[in-house]
Amino acid sequence: MVSGMQCSHGVTGVWKGGWNEAELSRWAAALRAQLTDSGVTLGLVFLAPSLFPYAKDVLDVLRVHGHDRCDG
Numbered sequence: 001m002v003s004g005m006q007c008s009h010g011v012t013g014v015w016k017g018g019w020n021e022a023e024l025s026r027w028a029a030a031l032r033a034q035l036t037d038s039g040v041t042l043g044l045v046f047l048a049p050s051l052f053p054y055a056k057d058v059l060d061v062l063r064v065h066g067h068d069r070c071d072g
């Protein structure tokens with residue numbers, strides 16, 4: 001489930017799971033689907049320390065499934 005702020009040019013969400021690429025991919029796609037403006041120009045990601053070892057993988061998932069151009 002995706003919860004958080006939503007409007008045409010911004011959305012927020014909180015991933016409450018651990019590292020699970022398939023679930024994170026679905027979550028990112030669902031979050032992106034809430035964004036009606038097609039041009040994502042900024043993405044901010046805050047990671048819990050337990051996800052630090054997966055930071056590169058998390059950003060890769062967000063780039064692909066969130067359709068973001070975020071830099072790592």
